[in-house]
Amino acid sequence: MSKLKKIAMLSLALGAVALPMATMAEEAEVTAADAMAMAENAMFTVNNVWMMVATFLVFIMHLGFAMVETGLTRAKNTVNILFKNTAIVAIGLLTYTLIGFNLMYPGFAEGASGFFGFAGFGVAAPEGADGLINYASGNYTYWTDFLFQGMFAATAATIVSGAVAERVKLGPFLIFCTIYVAIIYPWVGSWKWGGGWLDAKGFYDFAGSTLVHSVGGWGALAGIIVIGPRIGKYVNGKVKAIQGHNMPLLTIGAFLLWLGWFGFNGGSVLSADPGAVSFVLVTTSLSAAAGIIGSMAASWIIQKQPDLSMVLNGALAGLVGITAGADVVSVTWAIIIGLVCGSVAVVSVMVFDRLKLDDPVGATTVHLVCGILGTLFVAVSPDHSIGPQLLGVVSYAVVCFPSALIIFLVLKYTVGIRVSKEEELKGLDLGEHGMEAYHGFQFFTNV
Amino acid sequence: MSKLKKIAMLSLALGAVALPMATMAEEAEVTAADAMAMAENAMFTVNNVWMMVATFLVFIMHLGFAMVETGLTRAKNTVNILFKNTAIVAIGLLTYTLIGFNLMYPGFAEGASGFFGFAGFGVAAPEGADGLINYASGNYTYWTDFLFQGMFAATAATIVSGAVAERVKLGPFLIFCTIYVAIIYPWVGSWKWGGGWLDAKGFYDFAGSTLVHSVGGWGALAGIIVIGPRIGKYVNGKVKAIQGHNMPLLTIGAFLLWLGWFGFNGGSVLSADPGAVSFVLVTTSLSAAAGIIGSMAASWIIQKQPDLSMVLNGALAGLVGITAGADVVSVTWAIIIGLVCGSVAVVSVMVFDRLKLDDPVGATTVHLVCGILGTLFVAVSPDHSIGPQLLGVVSYAVVCFPSALIIFLVLKYTVGIRVSKEEELKGLDLGEHGMEAYHGFQFFTNV
Amino acid sequence: MSKLKKIAMLSLALGAVALPMATMAEEAEVTAADAMAMAENAMFTVNNVWMMVATFLVFIMHLGFAMVETGLTRAKNTVNILFKNTAIVAIGLLTYTLIGFNLMYPGFAEGASGFFGFAGFGVAAPEGADGLINYASGNYTYWTDFLFQGMFAATAATIVSGAVAERVKLGPFLIFCTIYVAIIYPWVGSWKWGGGWLDAKGFYDFAGSTLVHSVGGWGALAGIIVIGPRIGKYVNGKVKAIQGHNMPLLTIGAFLLWLGWFGFNGGSVLSADPGAVSFVLVTTSLSAAAGIIGSMAASWIIQKQPDLSMVLNGALAGLVGITAGADVVSVTWAIIIGLVCGSVAVVSVMVFDRLKLDDPVGATTVHLVCGILGTLFVAVSPDHSIGPQLLGVVSYAVVCFPSALIIFLVLKYTVGIRVSKEEELKGLDLGEHGMEAYHGFQFFTNV
């Protein structure tokens, strides 16, 4: 933008309460009120900058998910996985614009049941300062709020994507995502973050171990059950490994997710509050690190050799685990949570496998199991107790799992949810997209 | 840095107008003016932090471009593409230091024609507060300004790189880039962002649909015409597909570009103005999302199966399209712009192909076609009209395309612009660099 | 987080000195002191936001290192390299929590020798404002400080990882890292950044050319010497090339490292001071760019064809070189430093190779050689002289190299440091992890 218009624009931007910087020059008679206005405006601006940065970090998590899923699946299904993850971001943002945001933050009236609310279609910022400095007592603008929350939305669906990978039909899956992201996620989200009934009950979920990860996890579990295991995963009763094809991409994904989590958790403070945010970043990082150590130990002991894919799952497990209580647990507890979630993740992946629940990327383990664990771990903090936490976990379970199950079943018995045996063997890249992910490279498609 | 020197340094940094924090301790008699100074300084600091973050985001776009180009071309030319993109960043930054910055922002005198200006070689910050808080009425420092603009510069050349990939000679191409980035880009940029004649004419281009993307796009078109299609692209009149070799890298690239665009557009507000920036981020994101949906629909309908490379081009198309008017169009229009650019992109790629304009990565489609579209779409906003927008589009066309054409032709008939047939078949990695991108892997170099 | 509790939380967060934003509404009688408090709080918040952003950038450098190492080594050792880099981050953060931080910043008492100090185990923020606005005169919180420094810590070990790649035993290597990161790095770091004796001697190292990079580099050199070259690197006296397997990953890594360096250097200003930080970003970028040009020239001349891996090393060389003086050298000198380091890097890589010091990724060149160069280049700035810089370089050499050597030797003669010949030929992925990095792909493991 050309710099000429700036000064004009700025003074405008500072809104009602602010002084045009212009006055900086001629040291006019400034009153304390002027100074305070400018100071509050500066505070508003920095809070908003922080929330925007957090938004970027959450955005990049979608690339992280895409890479983790790609790395843990086979080369012949890569294009399909990348496609799904790209489409989900778009679907998530657009449906959130249309209805999600107003479904999640309906602004429940006093004494409302707080079970369901909808503030209408589309998004529009309140006029003037009400959409700016006054919107969230100087923490962020209406638009920042919308975008930050919108970036969260798609996450729930992305989690499902990995679990049903390598066999799900593209079209029907996108339909599932649309419904789940547009309605289920924001609706149940309103119970807590929308200030609904669960919030009233004292349930605590700082950044979404339950509201985001478990919600996605329940969807994943439902999907896995309805669609069934991949061909070759269980051969006459025996569990067979189907190896992922690209460990560097998996690693890129895991690190990007960790990076994104700084925004996911750090941004959930909903202001740049130095003390609160920096503390959250520390608990988040230490839990992730502990998750690595925990899973490394478990993997080394159980599998004899340390499994990279397990250790990276462990890092994510630690991150999901700390998400519910990142701001209320102590540093020590953050490390414990990481160690527990990390080691549990290793066992959990194996258990799901033996339960014939074929989850190529461990989404159910990382997001559902550790999401629940993390939510319960909140109880270790002085001002929270196990009761409401259990209530929360159960409430989301009894709504999300069945609804996901129903959506998937309806799709299964109408348009069908699974590709043909031939297509699955040949790979979804050729089947659904008529493309190859690594054209010219030689790899065995039958493995 | 050791923390001892901090307090001294800081008070220094705060510059003339500020109070050393030191005084925080002993609550001295503070006047409203002191407070105002501190507040303005805080505002200056946050604005500058935002602009620096935006700079980082624009920087990472170069990695995004590198990955998109790599993904959409063949394995045997990968090293060459990575090399070009690395070199371009360096060339862009250094030439911008030497002349670009002062060519683009010459500070036209009152009543100057505003057609050409040059403020001299090299960069140097004004003394004291003039290079700091007073440089841009408290929005950023001289150095932030320089670096942010410098990161933009290389982009124009990068766009060309993809279009002529897999056949262009390394040396000559780097010469082209140097000239184009050092002279053409900043010179024509000065017309608008430098406050030149087009700015006076009321032409509007918020973040560079025309100034950056079309400028690059015209260079790309010229390059394609001069260098001709890749061997095997057109076999006795028929259009043959030459498939890209790495879809995960393509996806990484596209997501990094989207991420970078938050800085590209968000930073173009040239301050951290909460209202303006957050709105721009929303229009940018929704246009990208709509670009995905638009291209997905078009691709699914036209190609029968949804093509990942098209959908990712669609996202970029949406981003380029919104760039010119991100701050002035409504949310609804942002979505429309995305849908239009996304679907147009799919068709455009096919049209260029049939016109025998061989553009491996769709640079002309994404940056030129959607750059023009986006520039014209500005007219839908109340305070802008189609006239000046058309004038702008045409002015850049008639200068950039011919000049790029001339540079390429001169190179072609002197040092030569295209590698030998043998080298093209063998791949530029071995030809230009004597290296392989994927040593040890087996892939068919003949595809 | 639900927005209800926000206002309460915030006023809390603002700490002793601040006014609850709430008062914004009813324009109460505000005093200049109130305004000043709010302004200082805003300044504190933006400083802290900047430091958090810098922390994220340093974090992502670990992914950068992982990718550079992966790209420059063979496909059969990829999982092992990714695993090491993941584990190192966790080890680095956790050991830094346990002892590192308090070893590096022991807060030497007046008149203390400043050679060794330890402030006790674990981390805990001072109560109230002392851990917040007063902790670092309003520049960042205790927790931000800890996390920023913690992210640096792991770097030193990561540098070693690349140098001994493709032959080092996993377990013993992790033991080395733990010791080196937990004790050596923070201990020697305290000499300068902890305000120890070298700081008193006037030694200057802005962001760690010596404290981080040379320290890592000495460890790398020791490792290389103790473990010996890879099989097939030196065949009857002749130097053989062992090619890296993935240039796109190498490029991703190098760009991520550059990105991270914005935080590494920019954050080392330890405040968001607009003038200081933006200047540092400029010198950093220009030195990196010049490093690319310098290495490109050297590579083109010496190797006849420009080597991508050399040019990316060159960029890193420029970054390491500028790190010591990024805030004190001029723009021109920044470019010179880049050119020198970049071209020296090319030669240095070849020299190490001929000295039979087998360093697969050029860690010794980039981090040790250029780390030393950069430290000495500080002397070109008016207020610094060569004496203390030499003293610093030597001091770190005589402590780090021997201690690393001893650790490695002890490991070698106890648990053993190198994998068996069979395992090395077969690859460490199968040997140490029983996994493949690219399952299903065909590549020659014998190359």
Next chain:
Amino acid sequence: MKLIIAYIQPEALNEVKQSLYDAEVYKMSITNAMGCGQQKGYHETYRGADIEVNLLKKVRMEIAVNDEYVESTTDAIIRGARSGNIGDGKIFIIDLPECIRIRTGEKGPEAVG
């Protein structure tokens, strides 16, 4: 001794391996191959440009057997690989006058097994 070369669909590999095991043929070598035959190939459209793929992914098996095993081996391959669709593949049988086991230096029939 005979050297049996078979081109099969990649998807069929696991079943072919199984049926070879059932036929007590445990030794084999396979490589990746691309083939074109009656199977016409398919059409990808990449970025809107129609691309006719006529070299399809196949797996090439090479199995050295003693004469008495030829029949059972080819039958096993056919059992595992036949889907009845074009593209199932071919089996080529050539004479193998000599075979050596590197490890022991054994030659002839006993080296094959």
Next chain:
Amino acid sequence: MKLIIAYIQPEALNEVKQSLYDAEVYKMSITNAMGCGQQKGYHETYRGADIEVNLLKKVRMEIAVNDEYVESTTDAIIRGARSGNIGDGKIFIIDLPECIRIRTGEKGPEAVG
């Protein structure tokens, strides 16, 4: 029947395929190979260390034909693959006593085509 094995330059593949089609040879299998022969290989320098590459990328073709087609097939290959430079490759022709089409079980000459 004969089994024709040809090593050609990767770049030549498309032309060879074309000339085979012209000679009405539609069935073939190809694999990636590395070869060394008279063609001395080239020198890459990777990070300054000279590396002598003597195993060069080649494409291996395997074509089973009936005896009367051998001539035309080899001619076609030569036509497509010959550049006159060292490295053009080799053609090996071996006897093919038996051939089976998996899909139908057909044997002998009619299975080849």
Next chain:
Amino acid sequence: MKLIIAYIQPEALNEVKQSLYDAEVYKMSITNAMGCGQQKGYHETYRGADIEVNLLKKVRMEIAVNDEYVESTTDAIIRGARSGNIGDGKIFIIDLPECIRIRTGEKGPEAVG
């Protein structure tokens, strides 16, 4: 003329190449292969699921030689490839009635070398 096909351990390739050079055999073609034989394979555990890998990475060499070279060639291969462990591999020798050098059209023995 004979066509020598050898399956060796990937790790052994360089040594085999060396010993072939010593035996003045300079021409060869190699491809990537997977093989299963007496060597039982190994067990990876990927994400806790045990996976029995019985197709192991091998390198397939193809060397056409004139009859008088067969012995020295096979000896050279054995020298380079033998470790005494299961998995060392196999050598198959088949007749090669005809050989053509694409570049020159030369046929027979002189085309082989």
